[in-house]
Amino acid sequence: MQPAVALHQVCKSFGPRQVLHSLSLSVAPGEIVGLLGPNGSGKTTTLRLMAGFYTPDSGRVTIRGREPAPGRGNADIGYLPERAPLYDALTVMQYLEFGAGVKVAGGARARRQAIERAIDGFDLQAVAGSAIGRLSKGQRQRVGLAQAVLNDPPVLLLDEATNGLDPVQIVEARAMIRRCAEGRAVVFSSHLMQEVEALCTRIVILRQGHLVEDAALGQAQSALQLQLALPTAGHTALHAALSGCAGVQAVDATVLDAGLSKWRISWNTATSGEAPGAVCDQVLRVVLAHAQVRAVLSLHDAVETRLLAALAPNDPVLWDPVLRRRA
Amino acid sequence: MKGFLALYRKELRTDFGSPVALVVVAVFWALSGYLFSFNLFFVSTGQMVTAFHNMTILLILVMPLVSMRAFAEEARQGTLELLLTLPLSDATLVAAKYAAGLTVLALMLAGTTAAVLPLAWYGQPDYGPIVGGYIGVFLYGALFLAIGIAVSSACSNQIVAASATWGILVLLWFMDYPAALDAFPALSPFFQALSLSAQHVDFIRGVLPGPATVTLASVAVLALMVAAVNLKRWRLR
Secondary structure (H helix, E strand, C coil): CCCCEEEEEEEEEECCEEEEEEEEEEECCCCEEEEECCCCCCHHHHHHHHHCCCCCCEEEEEECCECCCCCECCCCEEEECCCCCCCCCCEHHHHHHHHHHHHCCCCHHHHHHHHHHHHHHCCCHHHCCCEHHHCCHHHHHHHHHHHHCCCCCCEEEEECCCCCCCHHHHHHHHHHHHHHHCCCEEEEECCCHHHHHHHCCEEEEEECCEEEEEEEHHHHHCEEEEEEEEECCCHHHHHHHHHCCCCEEEEEEEECCCCEEEEEEEEECCCCCCCHHHHHHHHHHHHHHHCCCCEEEEEEEHHHHHHHHHHCCCCHHHHCHHHHHHC | CHHHHHHHHHHHHHHHHCHHHHHHHHHHHHHHHHHHHHHHHCCCCCCHHHHHHHHHHHHHHHHHHHHCHHHHHHHHHCCHHHHHHCCCEHHHHHHHHHHHHHHHHHHHHHHHHHHHHHHHHHCCCCHHHHHHHHHHHHHHHHHHHHHHHHHHCCCCCHHHHHHHHHHHHHHHHCCCHHHHCCCCHHHHHHHHHHCCCCCHHHHHCCCCCHHHHHHHHHHHHHHHHHHHHHHHHHHHC
16 A cells, blocks of 8 residues: 655754654554654654655655655645644634635635534634634644644644643544544654553654654553562572563563662563463562562553663663652 | 635734734824825925835835734744645745735825825825826835845744844945945945935836836845745755
8 A cells, every 4th residue: 555654764954963864654544653752852853854844855755655846835734733833813714714725625615615624523613703812722722633634634744732731632632633533644743652552553663863663553552561679589580480471571680789679571462462461460470479579660561661662771760760750 | 826815815814913014004104194294284395205205214114014024923933834834835925925015015005195185185286206106115115025024034033034124124225325425436336226215216206217116126026036945944954
């Protein structure tokens, strides 16, 4: 299937700082890709390149197999930047009229229908005549999303679209994004793991402009990691017993002080087909049979484990919850 | 064309949805009216040439306030990212912004036509030079606007954009001073050709000299091209 949007060996620098290093990525129609990574990892730059706001230094960006014409945006893209691009002096209706006037093909009737669809779809009837400057943050975000999908684009790019919303608004926004995603390729950047787990079918993790992880979310969700504080005594026997458990991928221990060690046990049930919870129970049974658990340091699961493992596999500050809190 | 019209309408709506454009137009009308009335009642001069001269000077002051928002404000509030990712060419973006600015300029000048009424009431003015004078002032305003839009496209702060435009316009206005002092004789024709004040008298008399009109139009087109190149620069950052 032809990808809806693809980056081929794309490099991008700002002055001496290279932000993206030979990034290749393609998104098929119907996929919702979560773009993850810490600040400065290149998420926004990637989205801006896809949207045509930036031009790559080298490499190619293709939208539905074609390179966009330089010096103009693309009608196949619906884009909502991190800060919703709104004009406070316009009413919601005037703003959508502007968007439809630029993006919607066909005559006045087609534009009117697109606006009505957007107003109904994003529940904006009550504020259609209000100045955008008077809207709440959640309403503003809805207006931004409505503008992004006005012409029913096959590619939707959302840069931290739920940032700054309260929990109720986040749930509403997720539902709207899910509705928008039907039949489209969606690339969604976020810092929030729950957000990505709730919305995406695939995760792409960037670190310092490099793609370090690209996996279907189903696979990622089967990955778990448990960190325990255990007595150092009986080290070897426990290590052997845990390594023999089905699905367990890695076991390592770090001596914390004379009598105590930190154990990190990772497993992935994507290939074994067992339920992650069942493996967890088995791991705990083995641990309890060999040692007395002093503390459960953390149970990372799914995307968070994936993200931490991809970003800093050996960084004690990222892995240790106590150190993370201190940091 | 559809995109151009949508952006043109949006520009006018945002211009007049904020107090800036309304205040600028009102200030221009008030000052033009004050200067015309002052000349009429205290200097006993009812010539439109004087009024056109005053309007041109006022336009140097107010046009940067009209143009400063064009791109600098879009960059500041994050909407430039939207504009540059919409299916619009850079030329269309610049043209629509320029057309909206020209509409504000036309509105400003239209308001001053009230000055012609007392002249028509008490005398028999020759309307040809008056119409020509208005066209001349409009051309000057259009040039100021184009320069302002070029500057605004390079800035992300509208105060900086307005200040830089004032600087450029004042410099261009007094460009012929070295020629008048004969400081650089070899460069005098160049300074005079670029000077906005050197050709001004003909324009406000409604003469519209061909070469000077072509120069004004060329500089305006060049400025708009600079604005389009600056937009491309945003993408290539």
